[in-house]
Amino acid sequence: MKYLLLKHYRGGPEPVVDYGTIDSWSPDEVDAHMRYMSDFAEKLQSTGEFVDAQALSPEGTFVRYDGEGRPPVTDGPFAETKDLVAGWMVIDVDSYDRALELAGELSAAPGPNGEPIHEWLELRPFMSGRAESVE
Template identity: 35%
Template sequence: MKYLVLIYSNPEPWGHPTIDFTEVGRAIPEDERAAMHKEFEDMLAEISASGEFVTAEALAAPSTSTIYRVGSKGRRVATDGPYAEAKEQLAGFFVLDVASRERAEELASRFAGPGDTVELRPAM
């Protein structure tokens, strides 16, 4: 079963890993952040070795996006992004291929970092 792990964050300025750019992340002592980075890298090694990792990508700043819609009279309209008018924006994603929803939930909870929101969504 494939699942998408969507990571939303509000780093200022935009950058990855988001913990290094969010206010809450920067407040964590450097040695604790280093331990968190290692824990995350260990999880990535685990899911790579198990074959559960499919792909991942960090995304550029929302301000670099372009939104496309169909406007009045069926015309396509392009506007500068971001789409959502919220502080938290989509920062990146991981695609996992796991045996069960429970395993996907276990892994998704491990993706949540200080200042981030993680969404787990099954692929159709």
Template identity: 40%
Template sequence: MKYMLLMQFSDQTGLPPIGTWPPEDVRAHIEFMRDVERKLVESGELVDAQGLAMPDQARIVRAGAGGSSVVTDGPFPETKEFLIGFWIVDVEAEERAIDLAAYVSAAPGPGGEPLNMPIEVRQVMSAPPEEL
């Protein structure tokens, strides 16, 4: 079963923005993330993994009248949290996806302390649920 592990950031988590960390802590964090990816590749569980640009570079696009499109900056200023990266994994059971999320949640932050960042775990659906 495929699951998406969504790494989110928000002011409410109390996590300091990575741009404020000492360079050696940023390197340790990035090395941890590379190690996670390497392990998932070796286990055959990795489908895809991507980091995302900061929200100030995001654009919200809506279809407009007459085939035009409306593009605005996004997410909106009132947004409390934003997606900073994700992994798609193909695992035997949800429990494994949860274990992976817990491992990633403990990525090192400033001073090497575990961040305990929230990781959302969602199954990737291949078709609509049967009951629909």
């Protein structure tokens, strides 16, 4: 079963730890956070549970069909918004419980002073040809 783990900086319910924004962290703190993410992905590669992952730039554009042939485009998302999708990881695991376990582990990535940031991650199953229970 494939799941998408979405990293939302400053999104979700109120953070357990106020870790600020990543641009306020020291270079060593950013490096430690990125190293944790890389090590986590390598661990999942060794178990065969890793599919893909990417960090996302805070810049972006919203686009939608306007019915007239030229889609309207607006700036955004903006880094100062409450919810910024910072990256994603796709995992392929045997069960929903395993997906929860891995999401919890990823949530412990370090932030300021090396402390776990307890970030909220959005865990979403991929749709398949049939409905699957996540309970």
